[in-house]
Amino acid sequence: MKRPASLAGRLLAVAALSITVALLVTGIVIGLLLHHVLQRTIDERLDTQIVFLASMLRADTAGRLSLIGNADGPPFDIPGRGWYWQVRGPLNVLKARALRDKTLDVLDLPLPRLPLPLPGPLPPAGPPPRPADGPGPDGDHLYFRIKSVLVDGIPVEIVATAPRAAVRDPLVNALMLLGLCLGILELVLLFAILLQVRLGLRPLARLRTAIADVRAGRQERLPADQPTEVQPLTKELNALLAQNAATLERARGHVANLAHGLKTPLATLALALSRGEAEPRELAPLVDVMERRIRHHLGRARAAALAGPVRARTVIAPRLEALGAVLSKVHAERAITLTVEVPAEAAVACEQQDFDEIAGNLLENAFSWARTTVSVQTLADNRRLTVVIDDDGPGLQPTEVERVLRPGQRMDEEAPGFGFGLSITRELVSLYGGALDFNRAPLGGLRVLLTLPSADGV
Amino acid sequence: MKILLIEDDRPLSQQIARALRDQNFAVDIAMDGEDARHMGETEAYDVAILDLGLPKVPGAAVLRAWRQAGRHLPVLVLTARDGWSDKVDGFKAGADDYLTKPFRIEELIMRLRALVRRSTGHAAPRIVCGALAFDAQTGAFELDGLPIRLTAFEWRVLECLILHKNVVVERLALADKVYEGDAGTDSNSLEVIVGRLRRKVGRDAIETVRGRGYRLVCGTGE
Numbered sequence: 047m048k049r050p051a052s053l054a055g056r057l058l059a060v061a062a063l064s065i066t067v068a069l070l071v072t073g074i075v076i077g078l079l080l081h082h083v084l085q086r087t088i089d090e091r092l093d094t095q096i097v098f099l100a101s102m103l104r105a106d107t108a109g110r111l112s113l114i115g116n117a118d119g120p121p122f123d124i125p126g127r128g129w130y131w132q133v134r135g136p137l138n139v140l141k142a143r144a145l146r147d148k149t150l151d152v153l154d155l156p157l158p159r160l161p162l163p164l165p166g167p168l169p170p171a172g173p174p175p176r177p178a179d180g181p182g183p184d185g186d187h188l189y190f191r192i193k194s195v196l197v198d199g200i201p202v203e204i205v206a207t208a209p210r211a212a213v214r215d216p217l218v219n220a221l222m223l224l225g226l227c228l229g230i231l232e233l234v235l236l237f238a239i240l241l242q243v244r245l246g247l248r249p250l251a252r253l254r255t256a257i258a259d260v261r262a263g264r265q266e267r268l269p270a271d272q273p274t275e276v277q278p279l280t281k282e283l284n285a286l287l288a289q290n291a292a293t294l295e296r297a298r299g300h301v302a303n304l305a306h307g308l309k310t311p312l313a314t315l316a317l318a319l320s321r322g323e324a325e326p327r328e329l330a331p332l333v334d335v336m337e338r339r340i341r342h343h344l345g346r347a348r349a350a351a352l353a354g355p356v357r358a359r360t361v362i363a364p365r366l367e368a369l370g371a372v373l374s375k376v377h378a379e380r381a382i383t384l385t386v387e388v389p390a391e392a393a394v395a396c397e398q399q400d401f402d403e404i405a406g407n408l409l410e411n412a413f414s415w416a417r418t419t420v421s422v423q424t425l426a427d428n429r430r431l432t433v434v435i436d437d438d439g440p441g442l443q444p445t446e447v448e449r450v451l452r453p454g455q456r457m458d459e460e461a462p463g464f465g466f467g468l469s470i471t472r473e474l475v476s477l478y479g480g481a482l483d484f485n486r487a488p489l490g491g492l493r494v495l496l497t498l499p500s501a502d503g504v
Numbered sequence: 505m506k507i508l509l510i511e512d513d514r515p516l517s518q519q520i521a522r523a524l525r526d527q528n529f530a531v532d533i534a535m536d537g538e539d540a541r542h543m544g545e546t547e548a549y550d551v552a553i554l555d556l557g558l559p560k561v562p563g564a565a566v567l568r569a570w571r572q573a574g575r576h577l578p579v580l581v582l583t584a585r586d587g588w589s590d591k592v593d594g595f596k597a598g599a600d601d602y603l604t605k606p607f608r609i610e611e612l613i614m615r616l617r618a619l620v621r622r623s624t625g626h627a628a629p630r631i632v633c634g635a636l637a638f639d640a641q642t643g644a645f646e647l648d649g650l651p652i653r654l655t656a657f658e659w660r661v662l663e664c665l666i667l668h669k670n671v672v673v674e675r676l677a678l679a680d681k682v683y684e685g686d687a688g689t690d691s692n693s694l695e696v697i698v699g700r701l702r703r704k705v706g707r708d709a710i711e712t713v714r715g716r717g718y719r720l721v722c723g724t725g726e
Contacts, residue, residue, distance in 0.1 A: 330608065337606050341586065368592045375595060376602065379618060399589045406588030 053250075054243045061239040069228045073221075080220050084213050089177070092191040092206040095122065095131055096175055099206075103133060103140075105198040111135040118143050128188055128209025135202050148183035152192055152205050175204075182207065189213065249273045253280065260287065300347045307339040345403070345470030358397040359501040362405070362433065363388045365398065366422055369406050373413045382413055386422045393501035394431050396478050401498075407471045408435050408494050415439030419489055426500065430480075433496040436487035447484045505620055505663055506530040506681045508552040510540040510566070511582065512559055520553070523609045527643055528659035529616075532685040537561025544570045548680045549577050550620045553612070556583040556594065564597040571598040578619040582607070617641060624667040633669045633722035636705055638662075645705075652704055657682055657697050665710065665720040675717040 095117075102113045111133060121129040125144040132150045133140040139149060175193035182188040187210040194203050253276060259265040267287055268280045311332040318329060363386070370384045394401060412420045416437035425432040472482050480498040487493035507529050511517035514535070521531045532549070534540035537558040544552060544566065556563035567579060578600040583590065586604040594602055601615050621629065621640040629641040637646045645652045645662060654662060660682045665673060679694055698718060702710055711719045 333606055344586075365592075368596070369588060372588075372591050372595045372602070375600060378622065399587060402588035402592060406591070 054247055057243045057246075058236070058240060062236055065232055065235050065239075069232050073224060073228050076224055077217070077221050080224075081213070081217055084216055088189065088208050088213055089174075089191065092189075092208055093175055095206040096191060096193050096204045099131060099133055099204050100193075100195050100197070100202075103195075103197040103202060103204075105135065105200045105202075108137070109135065109200050110137050111140055111197065111200070111202060113140055126184060128182055128186055128207060128212070130182070130188075130205075130207045132205045133202060134205075135197070135200055145183060150183065150188075150190075150205055150207065152178065152180070152190060152203070175206075179210070182209075187211075249276050256280075257283070297347060300343050304339065304343040307343065308336050311335045311339075342470065346473065358395060359393050360396050360398045360401045361391070361393045362401065362424075362431075363390050363392060365401055366405060366409075366433075369402065369409050370422075372406075373409055377413050381418075382416050382420055383418060384413075384420045384422070388422060388424050388433075389426075391502075392424050392426065392431055394478075394498040395501045396480075396498050400474050400478070404471050404474050404496065404498075405433065407468060408496060411468065412437040412439075412492070412494070415491060417491075421489070429500055430497050431500040433498070435494040435496065436489050437491040438487070438489035439491035441486055441490065441492045442484060505550045505616075505660060506532070506548070506684075507616065508532050508534065508540070508543055508547075508549040508577075510534045510537075510553065510558065510563070511555045512536060512557075513555075520609070520612070524613070524616075525656070527613055528654070528656040528663075530656075530660055530682060530684045535559075537563065537566050541566045541569050543685075544575055544577070545573050547685070548677065550681065551616050551623070552577055552579045553616070554579050554581050554599070556581060556585065556590075564593065567594075567597045567599060578623045580612075580615055580619060582612075614641065617643065620667070626667070631666055631669070633666055633720055634709065636666065636709065636720075636722075638666045640667075647705055654701075654704070658701050658704070661694070661697050662701055662705070662720075665718060669720045669722050672713045672719045673717050678717060 099113070099117055102115050102117060103111055104114055105111050113133075117131065121127070122131055122142050122144060125146060127144070130145050130150060131142045132145065132152075141149060175191040178190040178192055180188060180190055188207040189210050189212075191206050192203065194201060196202070249272060253268070253272070256265065256268045260268060267284045270277075270280065272280050315329060315332050318332075366386050366388055370386055374382070374384055396404075409420070409422070412435050416439045419436075419438045421436045423434050425434060475482050475496065475498065478498055480496065483495040483497070485493040485495060505528075507524055509517055509521055509524070509531055511520065511533070512535050517533050517535070521533055524531045532543060532547070534543050538560045540552075540554070540558065540563075541561060543549075554563050554567060558566065561569075563581070563583070567581075570577070570579075579598065580601045580603060581594045581599040582603050582605065583594070584605045591602050600619055603612060603615060617640055618629075621631075626640065629639060631638045631640060635648045637649075638644075639646075643659070643663070645654060645659075645666075661678060664678055664681045675694060682694070682697070698710055698712075709721060711721050713719055
């Protein structure tokens with residue numbers, strides 16, 4: 047069965063199902079009760095006739111039975127309708143005039159199927175007559191009440207019958223009416239539930255239009271006057287909106303800074319060009335400055351987008367191999383040997399792009415300065431992973447370390463990758479809660495210790 | 505040396521092409537990925553400059569298509585994306601070098617020369633052939649230590665011959681490296697160019713191999 051897709055559909059389906067079941071049970075119970083009541087009415091009418099007949103029976107000395115008075119009162123007075131009586135003694139049979147020349151055959155009649163007996167007082171005189179079902183003299187379906195009594199010491203069997211239809215027809219009529227009423231009730235209830243669902247879900251529709259308003263820029267945030275159930279949702283949405291707005295604000299700030307940073311060299315460039323005496327040699331550094339500013343702000347924007355705890359995981363060995371392959375190709379001329387000794391499963395809690403940026407800048411720096419060898423290894427404790435990048439280049443004096451970490455500083459204009467790259471790297475590292483340290487490598491050059499939180503740290 | 509330049513920004517591609525032709529290189533330009541893929545697969549280039557952000561077919565896909573088709577020409581990727589992850593992706597697609605925009609044209613030329621030199625199996629930038637010497641870093645020829653002046657066509661022929669010194673270079677292959685895609689070949693036929701070259705570098709230096717092509721002869725030991 048396909049589950050309804052809409053909330054209203056689900057609520058309606060559940061309601062319709064439970065209402066239908068409840069009404070069906072109600073209908074069945076009422077039907078059974080009605081059956082009982084009708085049956086009992088018939089029983090009482092027939093039993094009264096039996097008692098009436100018993101009271102009028104007399105037996106003569108030979109044992110022949112006779113009735114004092116007329117027992118053919120209504121409804122036993124019309125032939126062919128199924129209301130009959132009959133008294134059978136050892137010598138003769140008395141019967142209703144409505145039976146005419148026929149007799150009722152009551153031997154071996156099956157017991158009728160009766161509804162469960164209702165609690166109630168037993169009839170006062172002796173055990174009640176036994177019920178039975180059977181064919182009538184005209185082949186019609188009759189209901190029998192049979193009682194054996196002693197009349198003046200003679201055993202007598204008294205039978206009174208009613209047509210089965212006397213129970214069935216009123217029951218069917220009543221049940222049809224009942225079904226109609228219950229059906230109408232179900233429709234009314236379903237309509238009420240439909241209304242309820244519509245009204246109950248209206249806050250969701252209002253929320254949708256409110257969100258649409260926010261999206262269209264007609265509203266800053268969602269209204270706070272919401273039903274209790276919806277309030278946490280709007281709170282979360284408003285928090286999300288606020289966070290997005292803050293991110294946007296930061297991004298705008300970066301763009302503004304970038305524009306500002308570019309406009310000065312652009313102005314110089316424009317001025318130099320308008321003089322018409324611009325020497326390419328003079329202009330190239332301006333282009334350089336602009337490029338470095340763009341790189342710097344792109345890096346910062348990326349770093350600023352990281353807010354809150356990061357649940358990323360980057361396995362570093364393949365990334366270091368890939369970066370090493372790039373750098374080996376770029377620096378193919380100088381045939382620098384790169385050794386990467388990193389456990390295959392070592393992983394840091396850092397997005398892959400950011401790890402690429404950090405490690406790429408550090409490795410490029412090592413490649414630019416190394417004479418023959420760059421080596422990468424790791425040190426791990428249980429929470430942090432330290433990537434150690436060594437080269438056999440000239441290394442850095444402690445005072446120089448301070449300088450290269452300041453944005454825009456380059457140790458050497460000809461060796462790329464130093465300067466802005468390194469300050470962005472440090473910024474990214476600190477955003478991830480890591481650290482960047484510099485030392486002297488055993489190879490003689492610079493040792494960079496890049497410490498990042500381990501992805502498998504406890 | 506013939507270069508396939510793939511760059512969809514017309515002013516930039518014109519600038520680059522002009523600077524490259526100033527260095528005597530032959531340059532064919534493709535403006536979109538589809539043309540680039542086709543040209544790279546059907547024609548012989550010494551090196552390609554590939555912009556990654558191309559219309560129709562992205563640059564990385566062009567590069568992968570070439571490599572799958574068995575084209576091993578060196579490729580220098582030129583792009584504005586300067587993240588390390590982008591670089592890694594570029595090299596994985598089969599790039600040999602990477603230059604981010606903006607760049608200095610001198611650096612581009614230097615890297616192109618280095619790529620071509622390495623791809624022809626020369627480790628050192630200076631290639632010597634008898635009295636003739638070629639500086640693959642600057643593109644300058646010397647004869648007996650003195651610089652020689654060459655026209656663009658002459659330079660292209662001699663560069664191709666010296667990069668494949670002592671080896672017969674097929675006539676058609678040589679013509680491919682000398683003429684740009686849309687240039688006519690009549691006024692500067694190979695024979696005429698080679699004839700002029702012989703006058704400059706010595707009659708015996710360039711040998712005609714009948715029915716096949718030309719060979720730069722370096723004498724003993726080189």
